[in-house]
Amino acid sequence: MDWEQLRFFLELARAGRLVIAARRMGVDHTTVSRKVQALEKDLGRPLFLREPEGYKLTEAGRALLPQVEAMESAFVGISDSLPNLGEQISGHVRIGATEGYSTLLLAEQLVELGQRFPHLKVDLLALPRAVQLSRNEADIVITLERPERGPFIITRLTDYALHLYASAGYLAAHPPITEREQLREHRFVSYVDDLLFSKELIFLDELVKTNKANLRSTSVLAQQQAVAAGAGLAILPAFAARTDPRLHRVLAGDVSFTRTFWMLMPIELKDIARMRTVWNFLREQADAQQLVLLPTQSEQEET
Incomplete structure (x- = not known):
């Protein structure tokens, strides 16, 4: 033995x-x-x-x-307690996260993780749905929903901002928008209601009562592409949309949402060195990205 x-x-x-x-x-x-x-x-x-x-x-x-x-x-x-810990960390870690966070933030961050820990293997599940820890789909999950119960280690990873966006072409071709009530007359891009994986993604009911979600998608990145092409207005994460030159904020001083990313791990994995290493790295990266996730007021001004 x-x-x-x-x-x-x-x-x-x-x-x-x-x-x-x-x-x-x-x-x-x-x-x-x-x-x-x-x-x-x-x-x-x-x-x-x-x-x-x-x-x-x-x-x-x-x-x-x-x-x-x-x-x-x-x-x-x-x-x-030993030096050169990066050379000792090895094994396989599977991370599940929302599509936007995975694609636009985590994918690049994990390059640095690989440089620090060259013997570590990582799977990144970038899915437009909730990844289930209870089904062993992943070892660490970043999600919009905080579980009410379960044998998990849970931390509030970060808040992030969402705003209302449209393309310059759409705004030029439609009546001006200076107040919320005018949104009733406009077209929207949104999620597919019956395939929505989190109630945290319900925005339109808070913003305006409208049935004009003419284009719907389970993918937030697909929604962003559609809005950039002139399909209508959409609530998009600031970390995804604010650097897209095709998009302009609408009602910048009035419309803003904040949501939270939670990070989870089965409690039985907490003492495994590679799991704890990745967990700490993800928290470190989220802390370093606060100006991207939650832009300051001056950075939120409509362009």
């Missing part, structure tokens, strides 16, 4: 499935199976029950788990 075998045991106990444990360890699922079987052979007893829905701990496995977790915590503490 060695620490390498115990690491694979611990990952499979947490994941419950070979393929998920293998992804987190950055190996093939057959390697996980082989390491666990070798450990079971050394101990002379089965540690898992192989069931159709996944791997479940036997009584012997449940007895071993807290001891191995204590060993892991000690190992992490030793690693943290």
Whole structure:
């Protein structure tokens, strides 16, 4: 029995499935199976029950788990005190986040993460829907909804601003907009109601009562492209729209929304060095991007 075998045991106990444990360890699922079987052979007893829905701990496995977790915590503490930590951090981390945040901010930030920790492998799930921790779709999730319950570590990552935008061509071809009431006469680009993954993305009801969402999309980036092409008005994240020269803010002094990104991680992953490293990096990057996420009043003025 060695620490390498115990690491694979611990990952499979947490994941419950070979393929998920293998992804987190950055190996093939057959390697996980082989390491666990070798450990079971050394101990002379089965540690898992192989069931159709996944791997479940036997009584012997449940007895071993807290001891191995204590060993892991000690190992992490030793690693943290050593120099050149970047060379030691390895393995696989899957991050799930909203499409806009992933594409426009995280993708570039993760280049720096890779430079700091060259042996770390990262999957970025940039999806126009909620990524489910409970289904093991990701290890760390950035979402608009704060779970009310669940075995998660949760932090408020950052607030971000959203504003009303239109293209210069659209504004020139339609009646001027100087007050909210005039918005009733205009066309809007918005989300598909029955496919909306978060109530935090409901904006039009707060802004104006209208049925003129003539173009709808599950993708905020598709909405931005449509607005830039003259399809109508839309509420868009400032971090996405403010640097797009095709877009102009509408009712800059009146229309503004603020939403929050929450970051979640299963509590059983909190002491894994690579998870904690990525978690801290994402918080650091969000803090550094505050002027992009929440522009100051002078930067919010309509161009």
